[in-house]
Amino acid sequence: MFRSLSAFAALYAFWLLLSGYFTGFLLAAGAGSALVVLIFARRMAVLDREGHPAHLGLSATLGYWPWLLKEIVKSGWDVTKRILDPSLPISPTLARFKPSQKSDLGLVIHANSITLTPGTVAIEVAPGEFLVHALTREGADGLADSEMDRRVSALEKD
Template identity: 50%
Template sequence: MRYLIFVVLLAGFFGLLSGQFHNGFLMVVGALCIALIALISARMALVDEESYPDLGTWVRMSLYVPYLFWQIVLSNWDVFKRVWDPALPVSPQLVRAPFSTRTAFGTVTFANSITLTPGTVTIEVLEGEFLIHALTTEAADGVKDGSMEAQVKRLEGAIK
């Protein structure tokens, strides 16, 4: 099942790039390429629950992305104001923020979301907590209040 999603994703990527659906020759070559990539990926053991989660997660991802995008816009506005401010009002600090995501994919999504929102960068993923560099105190508090974590947990879905 996981492998099927993987191959569909890969074939979709290749097909969208190519777009030559009427050209039989290129379609055959494309199918051979997909098969070869699937073989290489199997040999490398790339396809597992860490990187290619179940279908449900991908579906819920489409809800998560708009939320994340809005967060990015909001915090960009904050950084925007500070960069143009002559006084440069920043108070950088290192903070540790606990996380309780269960899956590796969820943890990575969470960590990357923190990095994507300006004002906070995930430096390290430790046991059960992130080491975060925050540009301002407000940004640091923003991570710890847990609203983004709740969204990521929704992305992970029910416990299996």
């Protein structure tokens, strides 16, 4: 129920955002459309823990995302320095390691965070094994048992 409500709120907010007019008819039409989409989503059974992870909302927005943004800026700056360096100091490395997440959702969050951070790209994702291409040897070494791993695991437990 909570999931349906939050999905409805998100859909309705998106309608209002795209429409930008707040007249009676358009508000009602938006509510109707959001409801229809919600019914479709329930019939297709995509509104589950993975399809709409609303339970993560608060802890993800307040705890994980700011940290992830900080990491993105840090590694983005590092990659930019390496690109602009005339000698191109890169040492591309493939690394296999074992993530500590149990659920598919946790694995996807971890893999997406790895890919989102410049300098590392998750190539193969399976339960218990990630194959990651890193721009530098140091970046590849820091992947297993990283802080990101711990934070995603903590997020997953919520």
